Amino acid sequence: MAGRDLRTLFSSNDRSIAASEAFTNRQAQWQAVTAGLAAHIRHVTRADFDVEDLEAPRRNMLVFHGVGGIGKSTLSRKIEASLTSSEHRPVQWESPSHPEDRTLPVRIDLARAAGMDFERLILTIRLAVAPLGRPMPAFDLALRRYWEHNHPGEPIEDYLRRGGLLSRFSAAAALPQQMQSALSDVAQALLLPGTVGGALGHGAGALIKALRERRQSVRALAGCSRLADLLEAEPDLEALSFYPHLLAWDLAQLPAGKSALPVILLDTFEDTGDRTNRDFERLLQRIVWLMPNAFFVVTGRNRLQWAEASLEGQLDWTGSNAWPGLVPEATHVGSGVSGHQILIGDFSSEDCEDYLARRLSRDGQPLIDEPVRRIIAERSHGLPLYLDLSVMRYLELRRGGRQPQVTDFDHDFPALITRTLSDLTPEERHVLRSVSLFSAFSVPLATQAAGMQHDAPALRLTERPFIRESPSGVWPFHVHDLIRAAIRTADDVSDDRWSDQDWQRAAQRAFHALESRWRQDLRRDRAVLVGCLQQGLLLARDFHLDLGWLADAAFQYVGDSIWEPLALPAADATSSDGLQTAVDALVESLSAIARRQHEHRERTASRLTAVLASQLLPDDLVEMATYYLAKAQRDLGLTDDSRRSMQRVASADGRLASAARRGLAHLSRLSGDFPAAVEAAGRLGWKGRHHRVLGDVWWVQGDMERATAAYLAARSEAEEHGAAGETAMVQAHLAFTVSFVDPDRADEELDLAARLLSRLSLRSSEMTARIAALVRDAGFAADVPDRAAVLLAEVGVSGISYAAAKLKLVLCFHHAILGAQDDLTTAITRLRELTQSGDYAYYVEIAHFMAGLPLPEETARARWIDGERQTRERWRCLVESRRNRLGTAR
Numbered sequence: 001m002a003g004r005d006l007r008t009l010f011s012s013n014d015r016s017i018a019a020s021e022a023f024t025n026r027q028a029q030w031q032a033v034t035a036g037l038a039a040h041i042r043h044v045t046r047a048d049f050d051v052e053d054l055e056a057p058r059r060n061m062l063v064f065h066g067v068g069g070i071g072k073s074t075l076s077r078k079i080e081a082s083l084t085s086s087e088h089r090p091v092q093w094e095s096p097s098h099p100e101d102r103t104l105p106v107r108i109d110l111a112r113a114a115g116m117d118f119e120r121l122i123l124t125i126r127l128a129v130a131p132l133g134r135p136m137p138a139f140d141l142a143l144r145r146y147w148e149h150n151h152p153g154e155p156i157e158d159y160l161r162r163g164g165l166l167s168r169f170s171a172a173a174a175l176p177q178q179m180q181s182a183l184s185d186v187a188q189a190l191l192l193p194g195t196v197g198g199a200l201g202h203g204a205g206a207l208i209k210a211l212r213e214r215r216q217s218v219r220a221l222a223g224c225s226r227l228a229d230l231l232e233a234e235p236d237l238e239a240l241s242f243y244p245h246l247l248a249w250d251l252a253q254l255p256a257g258k259s260a261l262p263v264i265l266l267d268t269f270e271d272t273g274d275r276t277n278r279d280f281e282r283l284l285q286r287i288v289w290l291m292p293n294a295f296f297v298v299t300g301r302n303r304l305q306w307a308e309a310s311l312e313g314q315l316d317w318t319g320s321n322a323w324p325g326l327v328p329e330a331t332h333v334g335s336g337v338s339g340h341q342i343l344i345g346d347f348s349s350e351d352c353e354d355y356l357a358r359r360l361s362r363d364g365q366p367l368i369d370e371p372v373r374r375i376i377a378e379r380s381h382g383l384p385l386y387l388d389l390s391v392m393r394y395l396e397l398r399r400g401g402r403q404p405q406v407t408d409f410d411h412d413f414p415a416l417i418t419r420t421l422s423d424l425t426p427e428e429r430h431v432l433r434s435v436s437l438f439s440a441f442s443v444p445l446a447t448q449a450a451g452m453q454h455d456a457p458a459l460r461l462t463e464r465p466f467i468r469e470s471p472s473g474v475w476p477f478h479v480h481d482l483i484r485a486a487i488r489t490a491d492d493v494s495d496d497r498w499s500d501q502d503w504q505r506a507a508q509r510a511f512h513a514l515e516s517r518w519r520q521d522l523r524r525d526r527a528v529l530v531g532c533l534q535q536g537l538l539l540a541r542d543f544h545l546d547l548g549w550l551a552d553a554a555f556q557y558v559g560d561s562i563w564e565p566l567a568l569p570a571a572d573a574t575s576s577d578g579l580q581t582a583v584d585a586l587v588e589s590l591s592a593i594a595r596r597q598h599e600h601r602e603r604t605a606s607r608l609t610a611v612l613a614s615q616l617l618p619d620d621l622v623e624m625a626t627y628y629l630a631k632a633q634r635d636l637g638l639t640d641d642s643r644r645s646m647q648r649v650a651s652a653d654g655r656l657a658s659a660a661r662r663g664l665a666h667l668s669r670l671s672g673d674f675p676a677a678v679e680a681a682g683r684l685g686w687k688g689r690h691h692r693v694l695g696d697v698w699w700v701q702g703d704m705e706r707a708t709a710a711y712l713a714a715r716s717e718a719e720e721h722g723a724a725g726e727t728a729m730v731q732a733h734l735a736f737t738v739s740f741v742d743p744d745r746a747d748e749e750l751d752l753a754a755r756l757l758s759r760l761s762l763r764s765s766e767m768t769a770r771i772a773a774l775v776r777d778a779g780f781a782a783d784v785p786d787r788a789a790v791l792l793a794e795v796g797v798s799g800i801s802y803a804a805a806k807l808k809l810v811l812c813f814h815h816a817i818l819g820a821q822d823d824l825t826t827a828i829t830r831l832r833e834l835t836q837s838g839d840y841a842y843y844v845e846i847a848h849f850m851a852g853l854p855l856p857e858e859t860a861r862a863r864w865i866d867g868e869r870q871t872r873e874r875w876r877c878l879v880e881s882r883r884n885r886l887g888t889a890r
Contacts, residue, residue, distance in 0.1 A: 027092055029064060032342055033079055033297060034096040036062045040295045041098055041261065051252040051293050052225060052245075058317075059325050061288055061296040063341040065303045072299040072344065073109070076267040079297060080107040083263055104128050104262045110284075111268040111472070118283050119150075120163060122240060125287070126247065127160075128262055130171040135182035136250035138224045141207070142243050144179055146235040208232050224249045241283045245290035252293055262294040269300030278314045285315050303328070303341045303350075328354075352377035352387060359391055368394055368404075375406045381482035389413045412490030421494055424464075427457035432479070433498055435461070436487040437510045438535055440475040448513040449506070474531040507543035511536060515549040524722065526564075529556055534566050537590075540583045547582050551621055554590060555655055558624060561725030563597050563761040566590055578614070585616040593628045597763040600798060605632040623649050627656045630663060634670075635764075637801040639839055643667050658687035665693050670802075670839040672862030674701070686717055692730055699737045700842065701865055702849070702874030707737045728756035732768040739775035740813075740878050743885070746776040767795065767803050774810050779817035779886045784810075805834045805843050812847040817882045824851055849875035 040060055043049060050056075064072055081088035083105040086095065096103075106128035110116050126143065129136065147156055157176045160166045166173060207221075208228045221227055227246060233239045251259065264287075272280045285306065288296050298304065305311055307326035309319045320327045325340030353373045360367035368376075372394070380386040390409060397404040421429050434450040435441045435458075441449070446458040461467060466480040479487070492498070498506070518532040533553045540550060557566075579585050592607035608629040611617065617625060630645030646667065649660035665680035665688075677697050684690040691714035698707035711734035718726035735749035753769045770791055774784055781787075788807050795803045808831040815824035828847045835841045842862035848855050849872040855861075864871040 029075060029342060029344060030079070030082070030090075030093045032062060034094065036340070037261075037263070037295055038097045044261075044293045049293075051248050053292070054289075056292070057322055057324050058289055058292060059340065060292055060294060061298060061325070061340055063298045063300070063304050063326070064344050065300055065341065073267050075344070076107055076265045076297065076299045080105045080263075080265055098261060102260050104131065104260045105265065106262070107265040107267060109267050111271045118237060118240065118280065120165075121284075121287075122243065123156075123160070123165060125244070125262070125264060127165060127169040127171070127175060128264070129247070129251065129260070130169065130175050130178065132254070132258065132260060133171075133174070133178075134254065134258070135178040135185075136247055137182040137185065138221055138227050138246040138250050139243055140179040140182040141221075142227070142230050142235075142239075142246055144182075145231060146240055146243070149235040223253075237283075241286045242290065244287045248291040248293050262291070263297065264291075264294055265297045265299070267299045269298050269304075278311075282315050285317065289317050349377050349382070352380055352382060355387060356391070359387070360394070371406050372404060372409060375409050379409065379482075381480065381485075383480065383482045386413065386482055412486055414486075414491050417486050417490055417492055417494065425457065425460070426496060427452070428461050428464075429494075429496060431457045431461050433487060434506050434510065435477075436479055436484045437507060437539060438475070438478070439538075440470075440473055440478045440531065440535075442475040442477065445475060445513055445517060446477075448516065449510040451509050474525075474527045504543055507539050508545065511539050511543075511545055511548070514539075518549070518553060524556070526560060526562060526724070529553060529560075530564065530566060533557055533590075537583060537587055541581070541587065544581065545583070547586065547618070547621075550583075550586060551618065554586060554621065555624065557590065558593060558628070560723065561729065561762070563594050563725070565761065566594055579611065579616055582616045582618065582621075585611050585614055586621060589617070589621065589625045589628075593624075594761075596628070596632060597761045601632045601635045601800065605629060605636065605638075608632065619652075620654055623652050623654045623656050627660055627663070630660070634663070634667065635800045635802065637837055637839055639667060639670060639837070658684060659689075662688040662690075662693055666696070669693075669697055669700075672842040672860070674863055674865050676863075678865065686721065689714065689726065691717060692726075692733065695730075695733055695737070697865070699733075699740075700846065701871050702846075702878060703866075704737050704741045704878070708734065708741075711737060724756070725760055725762060728753065728760055728762060729765045731756050732762075732765040732772065736768055736772035736775060739772045741881070743776045743780070746772065750776070763798060764800055764803070767791065767798075767800065768806075771803070771806055771810055774807075775813065778810065778814040779882050784814045785823075801834075802840060805831060805840045808834060809843045809847060813850055813879065813882075816847075816850040816879045817886065846875055850879050852876050852879075 043059065064075060078088075078090070082090070082093060083096065083103050089095075106124060108116060108121055108124055110121075122143075126136070126139065147154075151159065155176070156179070157166070157173070160175070208231050224246065227249075230239060230242060230246065233242075251262070254260075266284065269284075272284060304323075304326055306315060306318055307320050307323040307328075311318045317323070323340075328341075353370075356368050356373040356376060357366035366373070368391075376387065376390040380390070393409070393413075394404050397408055421432070424432065431446055431450045431452070435446045437449065438445070443455050443458045443462065446461070447453075447455050450458070452458075462469070462477050466483045467477050468480060469476050470478070478484075514532045514536045518528060521528045533550065536550050536553065539545060540547065579588060588607060589611050592604050592611070596604035608625050611625050612622065612629070626645050627649045630642045630649065633639075633642035633645060643664065646660045646663040650657050650664060661680065662684055665677045665684065668674075668676040668680060674697050677693065681688075681690045681693040681697070684693060691710045695707045695710035695714060698704075698710055701707075711730055714730040715727055715734060718730055731749065731753045735746060735753045738749050739746040750769060750773055753765075753772075757766055757769065774788055774791075777784055788811055792804060792807055795807065808827055811827045812824060812831065815821075815827055824847075828844065831847055832844050835843055838860065841860045844859060845855060845862060845868075848859075861868070
């Protein structure tokens, strides 16, 4: 409820200032749910309600939004439980007017970690109404057709069992029978043999014809005016997103005594995407719109923007006419809710500014001007207490006779510490200060960082409201951002405040606690490594600690070749004062190495050169920076520089010596000295990725059989060592090789590569996979040149020079297959320009081999392992083989 803020009222003599304050509580939110349900039931039971009306405004939803960790998911679960059974309803929550046995609540977690895709979501909603014990004929027919088309040979019950839906829904086992019943009824009505099931293929045509002719035999379905159109549509994801309309229609056909109200709770709505990509949100909106007889309760971090006309084109239905309850002006908290969006807990940044604008006003206008509101909102981290304190500070500054400015709110409030610590035990205070050094923590980590021998204080601390829990992370707990910042930076006037030396000792304990957590992780969990590394780097930088274990952790990070982003404080390390410490240099090195997947290689080389010039790193980390500088130089075509850098690392015989020797073997291959590359591969072993090096040599000989065998061996070895990055990288190369000889098998290899790469950040391997897709389609697809042009533009952004030459070689393959001599001549000319430095110059030879053309006199000759003639024959054979396939296809 909203009321007068008496503290603010008595803080100023200016009676023209209007002050208001908002209060929220869980009971009020439950009241909003019951009131919304009651209004919805009245609406859908009116005589003029039409479930097929697609133009009427929608009021069938309620939205609770607030910052992460404030308890939205808990609220969602509690609402589901309370609607399922009264015994789960808190005693202070009143009974809803609708009987629980006539309500079908289902909660759907949209969090990315929950793995909820759109198919699973639709099935979950269908399973929610399965307890009614009746087929949903219109929906079930369409769903069965979709399922047979998109999951051939996979029974839906197997999918439900594998996805855990059978165990979640007691009536789930009945769904296949309900669907089969609907199919059998239609088959019998149309006098079709068996059921419509396996092939609504021919059965669908008969049903569609009967529906359009409104035959008496299908009168039970003929009333669904859009069923025929949906059955006639291609059964893809787009069509699936409109099937909820059919389910709504089916539900509306149930007799009054057999009907029930679906209540669909969509939790973690913010994980449906960001506000620049609303594809999944658009599908979800369709469900809400197309099921006007269902009631939806949405929980997420942000209010829904569906009532904003500016989203027209991004979503199917937008504007205040479509969603009158979602307009911002209609949003209120507490009893008498007229809007359908309710803010709970902490505020989002937009709502902070809105709150400040409404908190103090004069003549209906915000008293605090917009720039000041913005800075207060930014510093508040959504904490209502901070907003309150800032409002009081604003009034205090006004009493001093001047207009408050933005700079007046670069301010920490000791009161945040006082209020946070006020009811904590001394041990809990000690643990809280210790864990404020972490961005996330667990109970064991907190106990060790605090230097305690028992977990009880840390356990009690995790139950406090300012400790947030995110079970999906490495460590589940974190201190509210603003509280954490206040404890670290605000003046602490409490009796047990810490001195600078206390903080230094605590930082050292926390640093060693992270080391223990990392070294004791026998599973070598990547998330644990990254979590320890980024927190350890921050501690070492802020408290001027020695590198210690961070060097070992850094080598594990680069050794896995995964390159997920590190939340490193790189901006501080590259301030106007430049690199100052070894930690600064390591932070910059790891940032440059990881970011090279997203930055031009020139930027990578520049950053690593600056690190080496600082001379701040110990010798082993100098080798790391030198090695990745050499890789960037090779990608940029700076072969001589790369070779010198690789030789320095190999000569040092340190942890990256094998990788550097592999780099030298690659450089031999680049120059066309293939026997030298093969000879070097024999000395590399697993650490030097010997099988991958051989695969890289054999495919350019046109010997795809030996290349495939080498890559398969490389993949097996990588899997045995649990090297996810190497596995994905090799799989991309394998797909590329297979694409030359077996386009059908290439589909499988490319699918596997896509799955492996989707969890990583390997830009060059992603490019290899995309080039492989072009090889697979060479000769078959007319758009190969256009797709290659798009990819070539991306290559230019990355600075990976070899990819451009590889792309042109694939285009030569495409043109040679088609016998497009003019296009082939142009591609070879461009390929010669790209390789004029000497690196990959043998691509020009291969292009001539493909086309059966003689080599010009001036062409540089590579040292082919089996000689030029046999290599020529292999490449020409690949072209002829593809031509034969193409002829068969035609």
